Amino acid sequence: MPPKDTQPKYRQIADYLRDGILDGTFPAGQPLPSEEALAKQFGVTRPTVRQGLAELRASGLVEAIMGRGTFARSPHSRPGLTRPRGVRRASDGRYIEADGIRWADAEPPVATRTDAPMALADLLRIPPGEPMFTYDALQTADNGRLRQLHRTYVPFSVLIDSKYEEEAPPPAPELYAALADLGHELHFTEYVRTRMPLPDQAQALRLADGVPLLHVLRVTLTQTDKPLALEEFHLPGDELELSFRL
Template sequence: MPTKKRSEQEPQPKYRAIADYLREGILNGTFPEGRPVPSEDKLAELFKVTRPTVRQGIAELRASGLVEVMAGRGAFVRSLHSRPSLTRPRGVRRTADGQYVDADGISWTDVETPTATRTDAPLALAELLRIPPGEPMFTYDVLQTADAGRLRQLHRTYVPFSVLAGTKYEEKAPPPAPALFSALAELGHELTFTEHVRTRMPLPDQAKALHLGEGVPVFQLLRVATGNDSRPLALEELHLPGSDLDLIYDMQP
C-alpha cells in the first residue's frame, strides 16, 4: 500500500503542537526553570483551541518531567535538580513482633478484599520463580490506597503451588503479601528479597485505576521472596504511578 506524501498526511494534532512549542521554549530558555509557562487562556488564544486541548498538551510535558502543575497556580517549568513530590524508600523490614513491612512505612488500605485465584505461571514469571511454565499458582490482585486516596498502587501476589506442597497451605490458600511472608517464616524459611524495577506504559485499566493522565508511565516492581537454599518462594508485582516519584534503595556494602 503506497504511503502518503507529506502534504497528504494528517496534520499534527493541536495538543502536540502546543507541547512542542512549550518544550522548545523550555529547552532554549524562553521559559526559565521555576517560572510559569503561558496560561491556559493565552495558549488557547494563541493556538485557537479549547482549554482541554491545552491541558492535553501540558500533560505531555508533565509526563516527561519538564513541567509540574500546581493547583490554582498553573504549570511551572521544573528544575532539573528539584526534588520529586513523593520519595519512597524501597526494601522490606521485620518488626519486633515478626511482621514484614515495607521500608517506606506507608499504611496501605485494600479497596476490596483480595481473593485468591488459580493462575498458570507465564514464562517470564516462571523464570523468576524457577518453576516450570504453566505451573499453577495462587494469585491475589488488589488496588491499594493511602493518604486519603492520594496515593494509589496495584498489588499482585503470586505463590506457586509447589512451594506449599506438604504444608498446612497445601489444601487452602495462604494469605497475600505482606502477611504471606510471616506465614512462610512460620514454615521455617529465612527470607531475603530481590526487587526488579522496570518502566512501561500502563494498560488502559491500570491507568484508570491509578488515576493517571495521558502519557504517564508506571513503575513495575517485581519483588521476589527467597527462602532456604536460595529457593524463590513468592513474587509480588506492584504498579506505581511513574510521575514525580523517587524510589530510593539502601545498598549495603
Template sequence: MAVVKGQALYKQVAREMRKAIAKGTWRPGERIPTEDKLTAQYGVSRPTVRQAVAELRADGLLDVQQGRGTFVRGPQPEQSATINIERTVVCAGDQYHCPAGWHDAEEPTVYRVRLEATAAETLAADEGDAAFLVQRLYTHEASGLRARYSGLLPMERITGTVLAKHPELFNTDAYAALAAAHGPVEWHEGISARMPNPDERAALHVPENTPLLISQRVTRTQTDARPLMLETLTMTAAATELTITHRPVARQPGPSSHPVDPENSIKRAL
C-alpha cells in the first residue's frame, strides 16, 4: 500500500478496504482476512487495522460477529420514507384517546418491583417503594416498526383505582383512572437517544450501529405536578420521527404556573 503523507494511516487502510469491497474482492457475507493477514498485507500494526475496521463498521460496511470474525455486510433495505409516530392524547369529558395503530406483539407482562433510585427520583417517591412494572412489545400497524414499552405505577398512587387490580390497562385507560383518583392530569415528556444493547437489537430488529429513540412520559396532576406514572417507549431512531404538538392553555391565577385547560379538550399532543 502506498502511504499518503498528511493522512492518518488507519484512514488509508480503510480506503483500501473499501476498494476491496467495491471491487468484489471481499463479497457480501464473506469473512475478511484475519488481523495477522491484514497487517502483513498493508504493512501496518494491529491497532491501525483495528481502527480501520472500526471505521468501516461504523459506516455499515462490516459486521463484527464475536467468536466468528468480521464479515462484509450485505445490501441493507432502504427506508422509503420517514415513519411519523404521533402520540396525541385527546381528552373528551372523562375519556382519553390516543391514535390507533399499535398492537401487542406479545402478551404484556406485569411484575411487582421496588423503585430504583433514578425512577424514584423521577416519580418523586422513595427508593424501594412498591410499584407495578408493566412491559409490552408493540408493533406499529402501518410501518411494522417495533417498540418496547414499560410503565411504572407506584402502589401508593394507584391505591383505590382499577389499576391496583389491572395495572396492564392500556395507557389511555390508565390516564382516566389516575384522573378520576387525583384530578385533571397532564404529561411531561423527554426524548433521548443511545445505542442499543444486544437484547434490544434482537427484540426491536434494530440494525447494527443504529441508535435508539427513547421517549419517557410522566403523567402528573395539573394542580401541583405530582408524578403518578412513568412510561418509557423505546424504538429505532432510523427514519423515525416523533411528533409533539403543544396547544396554548389558560393558567390559573395565583402562584401555580401549571397549565389548566378549562374546556377539557386536547391537553397535549405527545
C-alpha cells in the first residue's frame, strides 16, 4: 500500500496543478479545472482550492481573469508590464522617472513628523529616532489601471540652514529640484525585494490573494554619497518586471 500523502490538501492541489503546468498537461493560456471540479476531485471545500491556487499565483504560474476563470501561465512567459527604473533631469530642470509614467495622487500628500526606524536610519546614516518629514500617497496612472504606494522621508538634519527649517519641503519627485536648488548634485540608489503585502496594502493596490509586492527603496544622495532622502515604493508583483540600465 503506497504511503499516504500527509501534505495539507491545498498544497496537494498546488503540486498537482504545478506539475501539470510544467509538463504541459495544462498548456499556457488554457483554463485550469474549475474550483468546483478540483474541490470534488480532492474532496475539499472551494476555499481550500483557492488557497492552493493562491500559492501558484504567487509564483506566477497561474492568472485569474475576472469572469473567465483561472488560466495556466508558462514559467518563461513575459510579464504584462515592464517598467524602466531611474531618474533623469530634463532640460527645464525637472526630474523625470525613466518609465515616463505620469502618476496622480489619489489625495494631496500631507507632511507628517515621524521618527526614523532602525532600518531606514541605517540607509540614511542618521541616528535611529531622528525626526523626519514623511509623505504618504496612493498613486494611480492609466485611468487607475496602474497603482503604487509611495512614501517620501526627509530627515530634519538635511534641512538645517535652509528655508525648509521653517516650512516643509515638497514630496518627491518635486523634492529633487528642491534639493538641487540647495546646491546638491544628486544621484540615486535603489534596493529591490519582494514580500507579501499587509492587508491594507493589498486592499489599496487591489491585489488578489497570494500576490506579492515589489518593495523598492530609493535613496537620494549627494555627489559625495551623503544620503539626503529616502523613498519607499510598493508595487504589485504579479504582472510587473523592473528594468535597470547599467
